[in-house]
Amino acid sequence: MRKENSNFKTSFLSEAGSFLQNKDYFAYTELDDVACWVAVKGLDSDQEISSAELAVKAILEKFMEKPSMSRRSIKKYIRYAQNILQNQSLRVRLKASIVIVVSDYSKMIVAVAGNSRLYHFRNGTLSFKSTDQSLAQELVSNRERSLDISQHEERTNLLNYLGKPNDFQPFVSKKMKLMDGDVLVLCTAGFWEDVGEIEMADALEEVKEPEQYTDLLEEVLLSRQRKVVNNYTIAAIFVNKVYQETNKKKMKYIKMIAAALIVTLIVGGGAIYYQAKQGKKMAELTVEMKDHEKSGNLYFQDGNYEKALLEYSQGRNAAKKLHDPIHRNLLAKKLRITELIINGDKSAEAGKFDDALKQYEKAKKEGKLIDDFGKEATEQKIANMDTIVQIAEAVKDGDFRFEAEDYNGALESYQKARKKALPIAYTGEPQIKTKIEETEAKIAELKKTQKELKAEGLEKSGDQSYARQEYGKAIEYYTLAQEIYQETELLSKVLGLERKVMNANDKLNPVPQGPAAGKAVPEEEIPPMDEGTAANQPSDSELMKEGK
CATH class of the missing domain: 1.25.40 (Serine Threonine Protein Phosphatase 5, Tetratricopeptide repeat)
Incomplete structure (x- = not known):
């Protein structure tokens, strides 16, 4: 009778937040030898079927039919819930994010599909946190960085979840030992996105009962005063006493x-x-x-x-x-x-x-409570708020112009924003710098395209001059076009124009082929006239007078 010889207390809250319908669901059961807690967040838009409620009830149903703490059994419970959601997906595909804790009152196993989480605190500090099955978590893990992904833009891009049509692979942990005084927190994304693990640990110092703890955590969440509060679920399990092994083991x-x-x-x-x-x-x-x-x-x-x-x-x-x-x-x-x-x-x-x-x-x-700690930093940030607003407006204007392909205007706005950001060490300055680099790349690309168009026009004019046998003009056009192609590193075009210039030169300065009929005789072959002959020749004026 493990339950009677241990002391586990559970308290939970599950609220709709700013919405009319709560898509979250939490439930648990404590049997004589094993217990199961399940927190689920519905991810679909179906207004009639609650995917979270379906999943929780399916898992607890299978659990109570055959209670077990084996990893194989827990996977079967989850697979059963997966099949239920897929079979009930009539209007839309039902989807949910789930976290499960199964315990024999001395150890526990955690299972996750999606980004609902478990936090395990021991002696007031975080001992274990479940890993999300999201793109954000994968990016952080691949870069081997221990960062909080609560504000990462890809935190809701789930790689695995209940209802996934193919390759559904939930995570099921190994057995983990529990100790007297441990605290377990099961929660959905609507809670952990706004309340950090440090605040969860701090709240433990002020409470003795799980009801007090969940109420305090809810206060912390609502103190954020978000315009939109998502559905949220918080479940706290206070492990006041774990089950001790048999006398033989003692x-x-x-x-x-x-x-x-x-x-x-x-x-x-x-x-x-x-x-x-x-x-x-x-x-x-x-x-x-x-x-x-x-x-x-x-x-x-x-x-x-x-x-x-x-x-x-x-x-x-x-x-x-x-x-x-x-x-x-x-x-x-x-x-x-x-x-x-x-x-x-x-x-x-x-x-x-x-x-x-x-x-x-x-x-x-x-900060006033501890000798004005951080006073200078906070006062400076408060004073910088007007500048930050101006920076945001300039960036927004730059984004608008960039989308409209007014890259010069966008560059001017981004540079204005960065100029204001640098003196106040604005944390978003690197992002502004990146926007400037992207815009400059677009401008450079446009300039290159314009140059290529100009070169193509000059080459076309050269072709037209060549066709009119104006070979000198053709060479001028080809040479100008060739210079532009060299600037834009279009080597194939440069080589093509080289051949055109050579052809035009050949036409402009043909190579002599030797004497032929109808061709001029070189000067040295014309016999010189003597003085008498030259003297007897009539002048042009005399010929005109004579009518000759």
Whole structure:
């Protein structure tokens, strides 16, 4: 009777957000020896059939028919739900993203199809997070980068999901051990896109019951004040006590511990060595904590908030291991302020200026509690908001002109935006630079095309002159066209015109073929006239007078 000898508490919320219909669905069952929790997000547009509800009920139905914690059985449960969705796809193809947790109250297995997630927290820190089956996750994994993909543009481009017509391959993990005090969070994309794992961990410090935890997480989500709130599901499982193994196994562990104690007594001084080792470990953790905080401060000053966030998180984890509440809270607050600034920057880049301003104001307000931490940075960002708006407008105008193929106008707008972005270290400046390079490439391509058209016109004029036997003009046209083709690196055209120039030259300056009838006699062959003969010849004027 594993359930009776363990303590698992579950609380959940599933809401429609800004929509009339909630396409999410959550349910669970706890049997004597094994339990199953399922959270699903419907991805289709069918207004009559809830694909999420269908999937959850199908899985729990099969689970209760034959409860098991084997990976093979869990795959069968998912396949059954897959078949149900495919068979019910009458008007539209039913699709859903699913996360499943199956536990025997001492271990668990996680299964995922899509981007619904499981977060596993231990001692207040993230121990495990399920991997999405999305293009965004694949891009990040292929580049071997540990980035949060909550705002990645391809996060909803799923490579696998319930209802996929072909090659459906859900992920099923190996067994993972649970410990007393563990917390499991199952959620859909409507929640994790706006609430980070750091905030989830922070919220655990303030609650003792799963109901309090889900309520607090919902408050964090809604505090974002999005204009559109998607369907969201949050389910929290507090593992207060795991099931302990049988007495036989307990005796085995007792014997192992006894043997270890005997070895310690024989060796002598083992306890002293252990204490010294623990003292050394604590000292190393203290140095590690301070180093992470120092590095975080330097990154923060340089405006590299992503790296500062990572350093503060690692420093806070070290403080937790040291049981140092003062530094833990200090680093948690610095981490929180840094995250607010990052969220503000992301909102500004997305054109959500009101949201960005709220994030910066909140960061400034929270920074006052720890000696105005980040005051200069947040005040500067607030002061830069007008400039950021101007940058966004210039970029928008550039995009409009680019789409209209007014590349010169687009380039002018992008350059104006970048000129304003550089002095304030605007985070979107690299994207503007890329737009400038793309526009310059388009302009260069157009210029090349125009040159080629001009060269073709000159070549055509040369052909016309050649046809009229105006060989000198033809050569002039061909030469001009040849120069342009050389500039545009059209070597085949250059060689073709070389032959045309040679043909025109041959026509203009033909090679003599020797004396022939009707041809002029060279001067040296004309016999010279004597003076008498020349004197007796009548002049042209005399011939005209005589009428000759």
